[in-house]
Amino acid sequence: MSTSFFLNGVLVEATSNKTTPLLKVIRDEFFLTGTKSGCETGECGACLVLLDDIAVNSCLVLLGEIEGKTITTIEGLNKDGILDQVQVAFAELGALQCGFCTPGMIIAAKALLMHNPHPTRDEILIGLSGNLCRCTGYEQIVEAVESILPYRTK
Amino acid sequence: MQKKHYMSFHSLEAILSKLNSFQQQCCLFSGCTDVGVMLRNGLIKAELLLDCKNIPDLYGIEINNSHLIIKANESFSRISNNSLIKKIFPLLANASLSVGSPAIRNRATLAGNINTASPAGDGLIVAYGLEAKIELKSINSSRLVRIDHYISKTKTTDRRDDELITAIHFPLKQWTFQKFFKIGKRNALAISVVNGIVALQLDKNKMIEDVRIALGAVAPTPIRVKEAELFLKGKTLSMELANNIDNIIRSKISPITDIRASANYRKYISGVLVKRQLLDALEGQ
Numbered sequence: 001m002s003t004s005f006f007l008n009g010v011l012v013e014a015t016s017n018k019t020t021p022l023l024k025v026i027r028d029e030f031f032l033t034g035t036k037s038g039c040e041t042g043e044c045g046a047c048l049v050l051l052d053d054i055a056v057n058s059c060l061v062l063l064g065e066i067e068g069k070t071i072t073t074i075e076g077l078n079k080d081g082i083l084d085q086v087q088v089a090f091a092e093l094g095a096l097q098c099g100f101c102t103p104g105m106i107i108a109a110k111a112l113l114m115h116n117p118h119p120t121r122d123e124i125l126i127g128l129s130g131n132l133c134r135c136t137g138y139e140q141i142v143e144a145v146e147s148i149l150p151y152r153t154k
Numbered sequence: 155m156q157k158k159h160y161m162s163f164h165s166l167e168a169i170l171s172k173l174n175s176f177q178q179q180c181c182l183f184s185g186c187t188d189v190g191v192m193l194r195n196g197l198i199k200a201e202l203l204l205d206c207k208n209i210p211d212l213y214g215i216e217i218n219n220s221h222l223i224i225k226a227n228e229s230f231s232r233i234s235n236n237s238l239i240k241k242i243f244p245l246l247a248n249a250s251l252s253v254g255s256p257a258i259r260n261r262a263t264l265a266g267n268i269n270t271a272s273p274a275g276d277g278l279i280v281a282y283g284l285e286a287k288i289e290l291k292s293i294n295s296s297r298l299v300r301i302d303h304y305i306s307k308t309k310t311t312d313r314r315d316d317e318l319i320t321a322i323h324f325p326l327k328q329w330t331f332q333k334f335f336k337i338g339k340r341n342a343l344a345i346s347v348v349n350g351i352v353a354l355q356l357d358k359n360k361m362i363e364d365v366r367i368a369l370g371a372v373a374p375t376p377i378r379v380k381e382a383e384l385f386l387k388g389k390t391l392s393m394e395l396a397n398n399i400d401n402i403i404r405s406k407i408s409p410i411t412d413i414r415a416s417a418n419y420r421k422y423i424s425g426v427l428v429k430r431q432l433l434d435a436l437e438g439q
Binding site: 017041045061063064129131 | 162191193195255341343
C-alpha cells in the first residue's frame, strides 16, 4: 500500500514499505539527493527536512508517519528558481567548505528563523546545535545566519 | 532487515483493544527517535510498529488537583516551551532543553524517554527526583506506578504488553530551589556522563524542610541519594553544610567506568555538582 504526502509542494505517492526511513524514500524513490545521509541515527543533522514546518531528522521518520503531511527538502526551499534568503546568505558568505552538512544546516537555520525571526547569537548556536560540520566551519555558518537578520521585518 | 508493519492509531480505545487482542509482540512509539535508531540497528524484534502520535487524547499539559499531568505524546520542545512548566517546574523545562538537538526535541517525548529507561535519561532523572508517577492504561485497567517501581533495572520497565503509558503525573510542591544539572562531552546530542537534580524546600531561616537529590548515569537506573537527603533534612543551609555534602554523595554511589567516563571521575564530579547546587541555593540563585 502506498503512502501519499506533499513533497516540495507536489502530492506524491511513495511505494516503499511504511517502516522505511523517510531519508531513504526521499533519496532512493524520488532521487532528491540534496538531503544527505550521514550517521542515520539522528546525531549529525545532515538529513534534516521540514515536516509541516518543523525540522526533523528524516533518518528517524518512518514513511508511514507522514501520510498526508507536508515535507520540504533543500530542493523545495527556492521559489520559482529564486533561492531562499538563507541559501543566498550561505553562498554569499562562503558558509561552506565541503558542503556535505550545508543542506541540513540551511534547513535548521530556516526552521529557526520561521519560529524565531530575530534570534540572538546564542539562540542561533542552539538552533544549529544538532548539525555537525566536520570541516568545523561553524563561524561562517553562524555569520551567514546573522547576516540575514537586518533584512528581516520585525 | 525483515519487513516490519506500521500501524497508526487515532483513538485510545482503538490502540488499547489492539494491544489486548494481539498475540504477537509489538513495538509502541510516538516520536520514533529511539525506536528509529533501534530499528536501523536491527534491535527491534517486534514485527508490528504501533504509532501512538495521532491519538489526540495523549496530548495536553494540565494541572489536576495535586499533580501536573503531562500526556504521553508531549514532545520535549513543547514541554520546554510550556508556560505552566516553566513556572512550576523550571528544572523540567531546562532538562527538556538538554535532550538531543532541536530536531530530536521536536519529536522525542518525555514518556518515551522514561520508557527507554536509560540510566542517563535527562527527562527521566527529573521525573525520578520529583517522584513522578506513570499512568498506564489497558483496555480494562488503569494504574499509577511510582517511577522507582516502574523502572526496576536498566532498560527494563514494569509495563505489561497490553499497556500503554498515557501520562506522567508530577506531584505539585513549592520548591524554593530546583535545578537540573548535567555533564556531557558536549552540549548537544551527547549522553550525560552524570546528570541529576537537586530540589530544596527552605523555610525563611533557610532550614531545609524537604530535599530531593537524584543522580543519573552513576548506577544501573537513576537513583535517589537518600542518605544525603536525610543528612540535609532539618539542618540550616550553610557553607559548612555544602562543604560536607560532596563526600557524603561520593561515599553513597558506585558508578562504573565506561566509554564516556571513569568511575572515579563520575564519583568526584557527582559530589561537586550537588555541592554546587547547595552553594547556588545559599546565594539564592
